[in-house]
Structure formats: C-alpha cells, structure tokens
Amino acid sequence: DIQMTQSPSSLSASVGDRVTITCRASQSISSYLNWYQQKPGKAPKLLIYAASSLQSGVPSRFSGSGSGTDFTLTISSLQPEDFATYYCQQSYSTSFGPGTKVDIK
C-alpha cells in the first residue's frame, strides 16, 4: 500500500500569513492527489483535485502543486475561516494522509 505523510503535523499562523503544507507519497502517484479541509464536527470539504485543480466554489487563495511523490497545498493569505485540519488523499490505491492542523497563533 502507498503511505502518505504530511508535514508539519500542526502549525500556528496568523491571519494574512502564507501557509504551505506538504504531502509526500511513498511511491509515485503521478498527479492523483487531492486536498480536503475539515473543521471540527464537520465532514471534509474538497479543495483541490488532481494536484492542482481548484474545486468549484473554493477561494482562489488555495492552490496546489506537485507530481510524483511530493505535493504542496498553499494558502496565500490565511483567513479566519481557514483554521482547520487539512488532509491529502491519493487515489492510486486510495488513502489519506495523517492531517495537518492549522490553528491561530
């Protein structure tokens, strides 16, 4: 099975900060990588699919990049509603990363 890691596991940031989260796969997954945002007590929400395609309705401050084994989710200017946990998901054999919690500094 393909293992997914994320770094950092948590981070503290301020409103307006640029935030970058990394996801790494244990083997190449081409661009079969998606990103989700989850707030406490809520279902996850799709942000990015196919590594860099923005899901409809998601603000443009979210962007994704990468291919092969290394991927990045970037929030260009963190907003109050962005404090949440972020998960990557690979669809080569379907699994999720362990998550990155973004909280307020």
Place this chain on the structure above:
Amino acid sequence: QVTLKESGPVLVKPTETLTLTCTVSGFSLSNARMGVSWIRQPPGKALEWLAHIFSNDEKSYSTSLKSRLTISKDTSKSQVVLTMTNMDPVDTATYYCARMRYSYGLYYFDYWGQGTLVTVSS
C-alpha cells in the same frame, strides 16, 4: 442539489455486524464516472477509506479491512449499503459516505454526508 445521508445504529456490541445505509439524492448511482465511497474517522484521528462502489457495480475495498467489508447498491432506491462484520471497540468512529468522481485513475470525493457516529461497546 447533491446530498448524501448516512443511517444506521449508533451503538453496536463487539462481534456484531454493522450495517450502514447511504441514501443519495441529486444524482443517480448509475451515472458514469460516479460512485459512492465509505470513509471513517475515529475520534480525534485521521480519515480512513473503507470501500468504493462504482456506477458499473465494480467494488474496491481497503486491503486491511477487506475480509470484513461488503458494499452494495440499490440504484432504484438511491442507496448504498456497507456491512462490516465482527465489530470491535477500535471500530468506534464517525462513518461518512461520499460521492466519488473518477476518471482515468483519479478518484476524489466531492460531496460528503454529515457522518454518523458508531460506538462499539458492550
């Protein structure tokens, strides 16, 4: 408007079989390149994919749980059913169903149900 809603027991005993139903609306379970997946999340932990069922009725299961899982669908009722046998307290989790979009190996979950918390305890 696409919606998914999970239903099933909130409490099961160890060794029992769990049966969960996902009722969908706003799309058909026979739509090409769409399917439904089950994903769970133990309290305070990460998401774990369990199973998919595709529009052509092809199924896929988590390697680690394959022996315990069965997924099926009733297109006329717009329902997907997941059964998990031999439940254990470690299976306590919120269980989500999600609509899956797929194309040439890329799968992603664009709509999710609200989730249902299942507790395994005697």
